[in-house]
Amino acid sequence: MSGILILLVAVPLMTAFLLSVTALPQKVPHTTLMKLRNVLSVSGMGVLCVILAVCAPAALSGHVLTYTVGGWSPFLGVSVLVCFLALFYSIPHMGYMRRMGKYDAFYFLMVAGIVGVFLTRDIFNMYVFFEILSISVFVLITAGEKKESYKASLKYLILASLSSALFLFAVGIIYASCGSLNMDYAAEGMKSMVEENPELMYVVFTLLLVSLGVKTSIVPLHFWLPDAHSIAPTPISAILSGIILKVSIYAMVRLFLLCGWQFYSEISPIIAYTGAATVAVGTLLALVQKDIKRMLAYSSISQIGIIVTGIGIGTDLALQGALFHVVNHALMKSGLFLCAGIIAGQSRTREISKLQMGAPGVAVSFVVLSLGIIGVPPLNGFVSKFIICYGAVQAQYSGLAFIILAASVLSCGYYFRVIQAFFKKKKRRKKTPMYRVSRFMSFPVYILAVLCVILGLFPLIGLQIADLALKMVGG
Amino acid sequence: MTWVNGITIGIVLVLIGFYGVMTRKNLIKIVLCIDIIFLGLILFFVSIGYVEEGVAPVLGEFTLFVDPLPQTLMLTTVVVGLSTTALALALIIKVYEKYKTLDVRELK
Numbered sequence: 048m049s050g051i052l053i054l055l056v057a058v059p060l061m062t063a064f065l066l067s068v069t070a071l072p073q074k075v076p077h078t079t080l081m082k083l084r085n086v087l088s089v090s091g092m093g094v095l096c097v098i099l100a101v102c103a104p105a106a107l108s109g110h111v112l113t114y115t116v117g118g119w120s121p122f123l124g125v126s127v128l129v130c131f132l133a134l135f136y137s138i139p140h141m142g143y144m145r146r147m148g149k150y151d152a153f154y155f156l157m158v159a160g161i162v163g164v165f166l167t168r169d170i171f172n173m174y175v176f177f178e179i180l181s182i183s184v185f186v187l188i189t190a191g192e193k194k195e196s197y198k199a200s201l202k203y204l205i206l207a208s209l210s211s212a213l214f215l216f217a218v219g220i221i222y223a224s225c226g227s228l229n230m231d232y233a234a235e236g237m238k239s240m241v242e243e244n245p246e247l248m249y250v251v252f253t254l255l256l257v258s259l260g261v262k263t264s265i266v267p268l269h270f271w272l273p274d275a276h277s278i279a280p281t282p283i284s285a286i287l288s289g290i291i292l293k294v295s296i297y298a299m300v301r302l303f304l305l306c307g308w309q310f311y312s313e314i315s316p317i318i319a320y321t322g323a324a325t326v327a328v329g330t331l332l333a334l335v336q337k338d339i340k341r342m343l344a345y346s347s348i349s350q351i352g353i354i355v356t357g358i359g360i361g362t363d364l365a366l367q368g369a370l371f372h373v374v375n376h377a378l379m380k381s382g383l384f385l386c387a388g389i390i391a392g393q394s395r396t397r398e399i400s401k402l403q404m405g406a407p408g409v410a411v412s413f414v415v416l417s418l419g420i421i422g423v424p425p426l427n428g429f430v431s432k433f434i435i436c437y438g439a440v441q442a443q444y445s446g447l448a449f450i451i452l453a454a455s456v457l458s459c460g461y462y463f464r465v466i467q468a469f470f471k472k473k474k475r476r477k478k479t480p481m482y483r484v485s486r487f488m489s490f491p492v493y494i495l496a497v498l499c500v501i502l503g504l505f506p507l508i509g510l511q512i513a514d515l516a517l518k519m520v521g522g
Numbered sequence: 523m524t525w526v527n528g529i530t531i532g533i534v535l536v537l538i539g540f541y542g543v544m545t546r547k548n549l550i551k552i553v554l555c556i557d558i559i560f561l562g563l564i565l566f567f568v569s570i571g572y573v574e575e576g577v578a579p580v581l582g583e584f585t586l587f588v589d590p591l592p593q594t595l596m597l598t599t600v601v602v603g604l605s606t607t608a609l610a611l612a613l614i615i616k617v618y619e620k621y622k623t624l625d626v627r628e629l630k
Contacts, residue, residue, distance in 0.1 A: 171595050178602045185609055189616070197616040198629060204610050205552060209543065212559045215599065216536065219563065222592065223570045 054098050055162050062091030063155035088151045095158070150190055156183040157286070164294050170218050170228045173298060174211065177262075181207045184291065188279040199274040206271050210261035217254035220247065230305060238307040248306065252314055255302055262295035265355055266325040269348050273332075276344035281388030284340060288347040289381030293373050296354055300370070303358075312361060319359025323450045325352030330454040333461045338397045339387045342461055343380065346420065349454055350376045356447050357435040365438030370513035372431035375502060379419045379428060382495030386413040389488055404469040409489055412496035413469075417462035419499045422455045427502035427509060528569025535562025549617065549624045553610045560603040567592040567599070 066087055069080055160180025167173050185207075188200040222228055224247060225236025241248050257268070264272040276287050303311060303318075329349030336342035354376065357369025386409055391397045393405035404410045419426035422433075432455060439448035502509045535558055542555030571589030579587040618624055 171598075175598055175602065178606070182605055182609060185613070189613070194620045197613055197620060201549070201610065201613045201617055204606070204613065205543070205556065208556045208606055208610075209540075209559070212536070212539075212556070212563060215560075215563050216566070219567050219570060219592075222567075 051098060055095065055166060056159055058091060058094050058098065059155045059159035059162060062087060063152045063159065066155060067149070067152040084151050088155070091155060092158075095162075149186065153183040153186045157187065161290060161294055164298060168230050170221060170230060170233060170302070174214055174218060177214070177294075177298070178211060180291065180294065181211070184283075184287065187283045188275055188287075190283065191278070191280045193278060195274070196278045199271075199278045203271050203275045206261055206268075210258040213254045213258035217251050217258065220251050220254070230301070234305045234307070237305050241307060241310045245310075248310060252303075252306065252310075255299075256318070259295050259299045259302070260321070263292055263299065263351055263355065264325075264348055265321050265352065266328050266348075269325065269328070272348060273341050273344040276347065277338060277340040281340075281384060284344075284388075285381035285384035288344065288384060289377045292347065292351055293377050296351070296358075296373055299355075300358055300366075315359050315361040317359070319356050319361075319444060319447060322352050322354070322356030322359050323447050325349065325355060326450055326454045327352075330457045334457065336461070337399060339391060339399050339402065339465060340384070340397055342399065342465075343383055343387055346458065346461065347376075347380055349458070350380065350420065353432065353435060353451055353454070356451065357438065360435075360439050360442050360444055360447070362438050362442045364441060365435055367510065367513045368431050368434030368438055371506075371509045372428075372435060374509055374512055375419070375427045375431050375499070378495050378498050378502070379416050382412065382416045382492055382499070383420070385488070385492050385495070386416065389492070399465055399468055402465060402468040406489065409492055410469050412492045414466055415496045416499060417466065419503065421458050421462060425500070425503050427499050427506065430503060430506040430509065528565050528572060532562045532564075532566030532569060535559070535565060538562075547626050549614050549626065549629075550611070552626070553607060553614065556610075557603065557607055560599065564596045564599055567596050 066084060069084055069087070157180055160176050160178075160183065163176030164173055164180065167176060181204075185200050185204045188203065189196045218228065221233055221237065224240050224244065225233045227233050227236060237248070237251075261268045261271075276284050279287060303314075306314075326349050329345050329347070329352055333342050333345035333349060336345055350372070354369045354372050357365045357372060360366075387397075389409050390402055390405055390413065394401060394403040396402070415426070419428040422428040432451060436448040436451055439445065439451070539555045539557075539559030539562060542558065543552055546552050546555060571592040573586060573588050576586045576588040577584050579590055614624065617629070621629060623629060
């Protein structure tokens with residue numbers, strides 16, 4: 048039963064290998080190879096989902112599956128789901144890039160990295176999986192082969208290498224003082240470290256905060272995100288904003304809680320206030336953007352800020368809300384990016400004021416998803432934001448609750464600007480745009496929108512997910 | 523216990539690397555500085571496991587031996603650093619083709 052967990056990492060790795068082999072034969076026609084790759088990628092993801100489904104009943108009933116180093120987290124299910132949907136989106140979309148065969152191979156390497164970070168129970172393994180994840184992301188960002196994409200990728204690469212260097216430094220200090228890299232043993236070591244050597248503990252905390260802060264783009268370290276997220280091809284933007292930021296958030300919760308509650312309550316105000324600053328900066332900068340994908344990227348920064356604030360408040364209620372918001376934001380923002388990709392493709396521009404409605408189904412999903420992010424009651428964003436704000440007020444952080452609410456109101460400003468553009472009078476063009484929306488592209492969007500409504504109507508499902516994740520992080 | 527040991531030199535190398543990343547203007551030099559940071563970290567890690575007069579715990583009789591775990595971990599880090607550097611240099615080639623410059627100030 049527990050041996051199956053290894054397969055969760057091994058399957059995407061194997062698929063990546065097989066996909067890279069398909070680039071080798073010279074004489075086979077491209078169409079055959081493309082079909083082969085499609086079959087391989089979809090079946091790889093399918094197998095991954097089946098394995099997850101096999102593990103799910105045990106994990107959902109509250110057991111933490113372990114196999115020497117692993118654990119199962121409900122976030123994993125959400126991530127794999129979103130990756131699967133984005134893969135469908137990229138089937139018709141990425142034709143030009145996939146001819147080389149590298150897109151799919153790196154896509155699966157990335158999935159292996161994501162799964163690995165969620166599963167691992169060893170701090171050094173976490174670093175290695177982060178590196179697998181980031182190296183494949185650097186390549187995937189350049190998949191559009193636009194001029195700016197190389198610059199954005201290089202910028203991200205340099206910052207991410209610096210952040211992993213800091214992470215590795217922290218890992219070294221933890222190993223030197225605790226003598227173990229296993230999270231369970233390290234947690235005990237770190238608890239005694241807090242008592243004996245608090246200065247060193249502050250050093251470790253600062254290193255981890257800065258390094259994961261770069262990866263999650265909390266405020267003074269956010270400047271790489273808009274470039275990388277807006278220039279990457281659409282399915283990759285969706286995964287970058289939806290999943291990869293969440294992976295770092297997960298690592299953050301996991302590692303900060305290792306220090307024990309006593310130390311955590313000392314340092315948590317710092318996290319809460321940086322989170323609030325992130326909310327403010329992200330929201331204000333999103334208001335002035337003209338490019339729809341850039342606007343979505345800044346909106347991601349502000350939503351990440353809300354999650355980090357929830358983590359920083361640190362009460363059970365706020366943490367639960369934050370983890371629920373992680374799930375919600377993963378669904379909503381990846382859906383929004385996919386919608387934006389379709390809409391921008393149809394209106395042949397990414398400038399917000401020139402956007403057109405295009406396919407009504409996609410436009411409706413965009414409206415639903417953006418209302419979810421703003422936090423309108425029957426949708427999922429409302430529930431999680433409400434819980435975070437409630438937790439904030441309960442923990443005497445009323446100012447932070449005010450900032451989150453104000454940011455939600457302001458976010459109406461930038462989302463309604465896009466929606467307004469759908470409804471303005473169309474100028475009849477002489478040439479009708481011949482941009483065909485493939486079913487592969489629109490279905491993932493519908494599924495994500497429906498999931499948002501379901502999670503909004505039945506928030507208990509999401510709360511259970513968050514509870515499980517919290518239990519998982521705690522022990 | 524002198525101050526001149528692997529741990530302090532490793533940390534100093536890391537700091538030198540960070541200084542270089544912040545001050546250099548040439549992209550290739552920045553990537554080399556990142557390499558220096560990783561070299562410093564590798565030295566730091568390997569020195570953590572060092573035991574005075576310890577031997578490598580391979581075959582044979584020994585009582586005092588160095589901790590082999592950091593060394594094995596660092597093999598992984600070497601590989602990771604190598605692939606990151608290779609990818610960074612490849613990207614730099616592409617950036618140079620598109621922008622005809624390696625200066626960070628001109629790339630803005």
